[in-house]
Every structure is written in C-alpha cells, then in structure tokens.
Amino acid sequence: MKLFLRIVRRFDWARALATGLLALLLLVRVVDHELIQTFRYNAFDFYQQVKPRSPEPFPVTIIDVDDQSLEELGQWPWPRTTLADLVDKATAAGAVALAFDVIFADPDRLSPENIALDNKGLPEEIKKALRAMPSNDSILADAIGRSRVIVGETSIRRSVASGQDDVQGPKVEYAFLGPNPEPFMMKFPDLVQNMPTLDAKAAGRGIFTVRPDSDGVYRRVPLVMLVDGQVRMGLSVELLRIATGGGAFAIKSNDAGVDGVIVARQLISTDSDGTVWPYFAHSSRDRFVSASDLVLDRLPPNRLRGHLVFVGTSAIGLEDFRATPLGTPMPGVEIHAQVLENILGKTMLVRPNYSIAVELLTIVLLGLVIIVLVPKMGAAFVLMLTGTLISGYVLFSYVAFQNERILLDPTYPAFSAIILAIFMSTMNYLREERERQRIRSAFGQYVSPDLVTQLSDNPERLILGGERRPLSILFSDVRGFTTISESFRDDPAGLTQLMNRFLTVLSDGILSFGGTIDKFMGDAVMAFWNAPLDEPDHARLSCRAALKMLSDVNELNEFRKVNRRNPDKKFHQIDVGIGINTGDCIVGNMGSDTRFDYTALGDAVNLASRLEGQSKTYGVGIILGPETANHVKDDFAVLELDLIRVKGKTEPAQVFGLFGDETLRAAPEFQRLETLNNEMLDAYRGQRWSDAQGHLKAMQEVLGGLPFDLQTYIEMYSDRVQGFKENPPGQSWDGVFVAASK
Template identity: 35%
Template structure:
C-alpha cells in the first residue's frame, strides 16, 4: 500500500509541475535538451532565398575594423541594391553616434576658431560639408531603398536612450483595450535620426536566451512605451514581401482560429502581414517564435550562402549570385562578438538566427507549442502514472524493464510523429522523467536511492571543497546539485609573477617541487577559509567563495584569504631564496558578482566551475596587479561587500573587452589592525587621487611625491607622476573622465 501511495504521490507531483504549481527546473532542461537534439539531427537544408553578407576577416583586413565608415557602408548598400538588385537588406548593426571618421568635425572646429577669418577656407567648407558628411551620404543611400536598420532595446538602469526609434508596428490604441503579454523595455539604442528617417524600416535584434543561455526562440515583437516594435527578422521579411502592415490575430471565444482583428479575448495566436497573399506567422508566449535552425551555423554550416562584404564592394560576384535575394549584413568574426549559444552550437552567428526566422516566415515553416499543450501534458502524466503504478508494482525486475522500455518507445514515437507531421512541439520531459522516476523507485524502493544520493554528493563535491563543507552538504544532500544556477559569488585568480622566467631558470625536478609547494600552500589557505578550488591553470589558481554552500560573507572570506596568501607567499619566497631558487611573488584578482555556477563542459568531461562576466573581470584584475605593482586588486563590488577592510583606491579603469569604467582597489588590512600612520598614508593617497582627477597637477604631484617618501618603490604613484608629466605636455579633452584604458599606456 505504501508503495502504491508513493507512486501516486510521484504522479501527483508531476501533475503539479505540469500545471506550474510546483515547477521543476530539470523538466525544462530536459525538454530543452530534447528540442536541441531535434535541431541537431535534422538534415541541413540550403536556403537559396537568403544570403548573408559577411563582415569576415578578409573584409576587416581590407576595409578596417567594424563599424566601417558610413560612406563605405553606403557603398556596400548601393552595390547590393543598385548593382545586384536584391529584394531587401537587413543590417544587423546599429549606428547611434555620428560618424567622426571623415575629419569634418575638425574642419568645423577650425572654421569656428583658428580659420574663422579665412574667407577662402570658409568658401570651401560648403562643398566639404557635403563631401565629408558620411552620415548624410548613408542617409541618401537608405532613402527609397529596401533597407532595414537594426536597433537594440534595453532595461539597463544605467543606459540612456539614443537615436530615433522607427515607427511601431502597432500601438495599444489599435488593440481596442486588449493587453498583449510581451517583453517590455524602457530604454533603447537606435540609429541617428537622419539615418532612421531615411530607412524604410527598423527592427530590434535583442536575443531571448533561455535560463541556460541557449537561444531557442526570438521575439518577433516587443513593447516600448505604448508601441509594439518589429524584430529585425520580421521587419526584413515584411519589406521583402512588400507588406506595409503587421496586425495581431486573436482567438475567438469559441476557441476556433480566427483572422479577425478584434474579438472579446486578448489571447493572441499569430500576426498577419498584408502581403500578397496575406501571410500569417504563429506566435509563442511573449510574442516570440521558435527558431528552426537549418544548419550548424557559419559559412560552412550549409544552411545559407555566405559572401564576403569585400567581394560585394569590389563587385567580384556574378549578378545572379545575389539578384532578388534577401540580404542580411552581419559577421561571423569572433572578434566582433556576435556569436551566440544555439541548440546546434556554442558559437552560432547571431545574424544567422535572423536568417533562420526569415526563412521560416517565407516558408510558413514554424514549429509551435499549442495552447492546449499544458492540458495534454497533464492528461499524459495521469494516464502514464496510473498505468505504470498498476504494472510496475506487480512486475518483477525483467518484466518491469521490458514494459518500461515499451512505454518509453510509445511516448517518444507519438511525440515525434506530432512534431514531424503537424509541427507541434509537445512537452515530453515530464512524461519521460515520470516514467524514469516510477521505474527507479520501484527497483530501488527506499534506502538504496537515498544512500547512493548521499555518497554521490560527498564524492563529487569532495573534489572541490573542504571536508567540513562536505559534511554540511551531506546533512541535506537534496539541497546541493551540480546543476547550473545564477548566484552571487566572489571569484579569485592568483598567478605567479614572472613564471616563464622562473621556469627557464630551473631544472624540471626543482620547478615541479617549486610549483607543488606553492599550489599546496595556496590551496590549503583557500579551502581552510571555506573557499572552493575551481582549477589550476598552469601556475594560476582559480577559486571562488559562496558555492556550493551559500556563504553570506563570501567577499570577506575571499579578501581575508588573499591577504593571507600574500603573507604565505612572502614566507615561501624567503625559503625558496635560501634554497637558491627564484623569489616568489604572486598577483591576486578578486571580483564579486552574479555568475553561472555548476557542472559545465562536454559529454566527455564535466567540471564544477563558474562562468560569466564577473569571472572574466576577476581574471582581468589579476593581470592589472602588474601595472600598479600591487599584490591584490579587487573590484568595487568586492570592496562594498567586504567593508571590514581598509582599501586604497588605485584607479578607475576600462579593462580589455569592457567599455564601462570600473574602480579598482588594493586591500591593505583589516580595519581593526590599521594604525594611525597607515591611515594618514591612505588619506594622503586619496587626496592625491582627487587632485589628479580634478586636473590639479601641481597639488597631485606634490602629494604623490610625499607618498613616495614613505613608500619609495610604489609603482602606482610613479605611474600617476608619469601621467601628470604627459598631460602637462598633451592637454586633455574637455570630456576627460580620468579613466585609464588598458590598451596603451596613455590612452585614457
């Protein structure tokens, strides 16, 4: 009886999950995995209607870094429309700032200042304005041509809206009081008004990744203000089809599909383009559409024809190669960072996602989750639960295996038949997981499952964390899994300074002992302070605090470990020098932020690790320690989260790969251990930094020199003195923000 009740309880839980009353992340992950596998196994189909003009390495080499000068882009668009006679062009890029590459702004400045009395120069400026205004040149190219510009929507609090939005597809006023559930944005980055007004249309290119970061769907419409705006793929397809309007299609009250624009329900099922003939595009929740990936992506993916933008500009292609095609201008270059995670690959070109959606619109080939999918899922779970409960509680092991296998085959076959024959994406994971759960439960029946789960937690996490943390986890094994999740952690990178030189000066045996002693000492400190060892990367140690066991004070623990590691390294260095080995110096970077933590890797090997922007920044901070001659650099988030320590603000910098400046700090010691002399020295430093940012060069120089009287070898102070000398000789622009950019020495 207990066994029956347990099986029925599992079925009941599955029903709750299907109704979203008790959501289980694993079910969504398995459904996503199944969807991804369908995309991967379907044969590649070449689409001859869409061509991607690739800003590839060849184009970048010949025409410079992207974005190109606007006159170069204008020439590319003219080639496509006037010489190759394409149907439509979608530009997977946004141009919110004026083009300053022509030098026109310099000439305008001269006309207002140094040459304002030079009549000959002023007479020439009229012609030069026309010739060098590349934005007007591009606007003239856009005018009257079937070219769609991209733009981006955002909800970032720090973002400021830029540019001019295109006209919306429709507004709230046109919905007769209905409310559509859609992605809602509050900011945008669009094109210059002169460009957007000239373009026939515009479309946003925001990705819509699932919780695992994979992009399986794309919004066709999104809301800003009172308007609903088209995606780049929808706008490009509409222009190619000569359609002028997009209208929502709602469900009728009797449940029959309707092309009526208005009815008593607000449930939207599709959008309609007034093309010839009219074209209806089915929609998913939040006005999205499932992407049908036609290939593995890229020029060799086989789904779309790729041509180099350089070949188009030089007109090296035969006219029939592009004639009457739909063109998407984008890039597959890794350096331009338009590669996304798709079901068919980790580095999938973002521009090809738009191409796949356009292809589905033209072909009418959309997979769709029906509105009745939840009801179907519930009925399927109830039938399977009752059937398997009745059968598996009676069958012996061999018969149970055979019956369960037949059930798997039947459920999977029916689901695949509906997918192939009717383009319906029906839920499958909940059924498969219920079958598996009932089968395992009936075979294990009790203690075996629990004991194996406990041993698994101890075995897997024991590789990463201290034994005392494993003991905590073993008390509640259900609370700790290797599944990925977003969590705020503090991440550390620690590296040996000059390791290449050290390795060249030592024998293989001595080097092995040298690095083993160092890694052991650092690892013991990290684990002893509740940190999780991630990996060793040569002489680099990567670790993090706050997972798998949640730690509210993860930043404090990380900073304390970093300071202790410096002390340990100094002691090791003294011992190494006595042995005749090179001295040991380490640099440590710490950053706090939200990351994805969990099992990651390949089917061959997985590792419990962290990924995300905060991890990359931590690595960058470790590298910055060399530039300032300090042992530890932490980000502002770490400083804020660990106020127990005294810090020296080193600078405000833009690290490689980032545009937004950040403040970086050197932790000195716990506040309780700072004496008056150290406090005064910190106050002197921060006063010098304030004077420097206020461009009070004399005062800043005096303070930095006073600081060097106490700390004669301080590289950071020496660096600022060099900058002061440089800035005195090279006046700064009016908008100088005092931020150092790590590209060249004086590039701020």
C-alpha cells in the same frame, strides 16, 4: 456500486501515495523550474542535431562584414560613405530590401565636419571646406532613402548619444485579432535607436535583440515584443513586411496569449509570448557574400537579384557569434536569416499552446498505468512496462518533431514515469516485506519459527486457496475436562490460567517438530504436518510431537500437584488423548471473503478426529491410523490395537497405539509385548478364545517392566473374549469392532 466498492478496496495506501506523488509531479511541471526547462531544451536540441533542417535555395542573403572585408576596407566601424556605397550597390544589384543587424546610434566620427573639429591644426580654409561638405550620416541617409532599408534597433540601454531620450520613428499600423496579448508578450525595458537622420529615411525598423535561454543557447526569436511599452517587430519579420509592400500587420491571439503574427498575408504561428522556434540548418557560406566583394564590384551578376538581404558581421574580432541548438555557434545575423528562411519555407518548429496540456495529460496517463499495474506485477514486468511506456512516448515525441515539426517534451513525462515506477517498485518491496511480516504474524502462532522464516523468505511456497497433498493430522483432547472445570467453579481466572499453560505445553510440542496448528477448540487442538511447506518425514515428526506433548503434560501435572494451593483438596490430573492419521487432504485458506482460516479438510482429517476419541476406549494416550503406523512402526514403539469401524464411516481401519520412541522400540520387554500382542490379536480374530486369554495373561506379566500402562486395553479384550467365548459371533464374523461413540 459493487464495482466502485471493489475498486476502492483495491486502491490501497501505496497507490494513494503514488497518486499524491503524481499530483506533485504535475505541480512541479506547471511551476517549470529552470532545471526542467534545461532538460527539455536539450532534448529539442538533440532532435535538431539528429535531423537538422535541410538547406534550400531561399532568396535570403547576408552581406557579411567578414575578416576579408576588414582587411580590404579597413577596420570597423567603416565610414558611412562606405555603407552608403554598399546600400546603393546592393539596391542596384536587385536586392528587394536590406536589413541592418547593426545600429548607428552615434554620429560618424569620420564625417568631414568631425574631422575638421578633431584636427584643430588644419588650415582654416580646409576646415571651412570640410564643414561645407555633406556629412557621412546624411550621405548614408540619402542612400537609405533611395532604397528599402530596415534599420536595426536593440534593447540594451537607453540611448543618450544623440542627446534625446525616447526617440521614436513613425508608428506602424497593426491590429489585435483576439484578446489583448500584451500581458503575454516578451518585454524589453529600453530601446536603443539609430540617429534621427537615418531613422527618418528608413523604410522600417526591426528589433534584432534575441534573448538566450538560461543555458546561453539561442533557440527562440521574438517576432513581436513590447519595447518600452510599445509593440515592435523583430528584424526578420520586419524585413519581410517591407519587402512585401510595408503594409500593416496583425497579431492573432487567444486566451493563452499570442497565437501568431499575420504579415504579407500569411499567418506565422508563434508561442504564447510571440516567439518562434527556428528549425536550424547548419551554418553555410552559401548564405553569405563578402561586403568587400560587393563594394569592390566583384560580386557575381544576379547574386542579389530578388533577395531579401541582411547586413551583419561574422568577423572574429567583432564577437557576434551565438550558441545554437546544433551545438556549433553561428553569427547573430545568420540566426535572423534562418528565421526568415523558416518563414518562407514554412518550416518553423511549433511549440503550440496546447503542448503543455498534452505533456501533462501524458504524465497522468503514464502515471495511472504504472500506479494501477505495477503493484500486480514482478520486477521484470515493471522494467519492461516502464521501458515500453517511456520508449513509446519518446518515439511519439520524435515522430511529432520529424513529421510535423511539433515540439513535445520527451524528458519530463519520461522522468515522471521513472520516478513513479521507482516509487511503486519500492512500495512493492515494502509490501512484500509487509507480507512477510503478515506471514510471520499469521503463522507464528501456528507453526515453528524455522518454518515461519522459510515462508517469509520464500512466500511463493505458500499456495493459498487450497491444494491436495498428503498430511499427517493430529487431534488432542483432555479427558474429563468438565470435572476439572467444576473444580475451578470459584476461580474462573485460575481455570483460564491453567488452560493457557496447558495449551502452551501442547503448542510447544507441536511447533518444536515443525507442525502447523490449525485451531484450538476449547481444550482440544488440531494440527498437521507437510503444509504449508513440504516435509517428507511428516508422519515421524507428528509422532515425536505427540510423545513430547504427553511427556510435557505429565511434567505439568507434577508441577501442579507439587505447587497446588490447597493440598487437601482433591487433585484432578490432566489426561490427554491424541489421535494421528496420515492421508491425502485439501489444505489452504478456507472460509469467506472476510473471514478465513488456513486449515485442512478431507477423510483423513475426519478419521484422525475419530481416533482421538478412541484413545479413552483403549486406555492408550496416542492412537495412530494405518498409514501413520506403516510409516513409523519400524522406528517407534507401536502396537496394533484393533480393526474398528468408527462412527460415521463404513470401511474398517486398523488402529495402533504409540507408546515410545526408538529406545523403547529396541527394549526386549517391548519386543516381547509386541509378539504377545500380535499373537493375541491373531487368536482373537481366529476365534481361538482360550489362546487369546492366555496371551492376555502373559501380556499382563510383561507390562511390569515397561514405562506405560495397558491395563484398560487388556481388560477390554478380556471382556470381549469372555463374551465371545460365551456367545460366539459365528463364522461370518470379520473381527471388526464397531465403535458406538466418536
């Protein structure tokens, strides 16, 4: 359960949107728009162009009505007596069976009776003799009957040339092995057949119609189809059926449609619609023999012996060329010949029924990897990951084609991966922008605007979780806050307003010198410098901030005094004590998994807090620790105050008072005061009590020309000196004052 909740927490809105996009991409693939098909088909074409099928000496030949034949035997269509001669000579040459990739739907206009009919000026005796002669169609029909010939049929228009509709030849026995596949099969509405005379003598009938894909390329050929509601076979597979005895065929099917066609005791796998993907070899003249060479007895011996023969056209004027995946057109009859070669060589490309499932699963797997990993990685890794995943799948697709002749779409899964990678990268960018905004929001209340800008532009500089670094830590507190609160007993809203204004004044002083506000604790404030960004001059900046804080609080007091509602009511001035210390600390996000603060911890922090508490004891607004004083004493008006052991610590520490900036430091009066103070402390620690009293008196006289008050400090030391003078501490005394309170 904990693991599940952790996963749910990490599954952020960007991944949720990406999952929705993945679902949309899957839906688009299922719909399979024409544009998606085009990209997929072009990829399959590219595979064949890279590695076309190697031509092998299959017993498949095309008797070609080529340009040479038209030149030698006359223009097309030829008299059917010539075609009868072609059939007889091909049969005599050993052809096992012939399939015509042409159709003879109309009577031969060159038959003797038609010549007599068309030439009315002929003598009656000649007309009578012509009518007595057998028709060219019957001569061709007799030749067809003496051989095993498959006549071609097509589905272009409904034939009415013979005066009959829905002409049908003998039905071929077939069976369905599985569910009825007819709803999945390719459908042609009409059938154009041959003349009944020819059709009756034919051993078989095959459909030579092939539909191109949407881009005009002929990639698939139907082996079985529904024509005018009846199951029919394609020309190539019908030629194979007749050549192997002319038995029944079967269609194997499953719930997804056609699985294959069983002909000549072999299963030819197909797509679910009964089509096959021929593995094309380049067009080769080795498949062809010129029809004129056969008719004029120029064919080499045994050229057709044992061959399955197609009769078709390649003459330029007959326009029977088709675009193929190899990028070069070839005659339509050669496409049928290549289908038969693929069947005999068992080299047909396979687009199995499960291929769509594999592609969808690939899209899901690639998508989930990208969705899970990309939000955690940088741009370079995203590019590398996306490139690796896409390259790996494309390579897998090509290897499946090369080794197993399986067609798996490399384009849409790759496209989906790219789209998801772009989307997740965009989400990464938006997340980083959101992170910058979060940093601005989180730190905008605690650090200066310039620092917020630096952090948002360079978030890597923000090290979370805690790091050790030197800090200058400032604590401030209000003296006599309880008394001030009591004066607002009847006006709590006024107290809130006053505290907000007061804390704003303190915050402005800290932020204006690049400090980070750690926390507000009632009327107290904690801040530090040199985190989260490096600031080498952090000690000086903390001192400048403290001086500004005191100056701004004084201005606030003056404003309150002038603008108070009841002048007769006693005015309570806000007095602030500040302690600053410099030292190594641990700084970072501290707290629990659900609630944490960016804060600093360490001994230097504790000492800074104790120093703030001593500001009242010494009557000095700003108390500095030894490290802070060492950094700033040459530039600021700093006086050593004492050597004390604060509560909770065993080691004594030198403490200093901060009274002003460089201007005051350079004033002669202050330099005189500094000298007297040092001499007083030296006499004090040397137990020369009379000398110490003399220096204190001299200090009192110098103070009149300085903008601050040391009266409490001087009185405190006067009392100490007098007490020690009356009761000497002894030779073991180390000059350390032990602070009894925080």
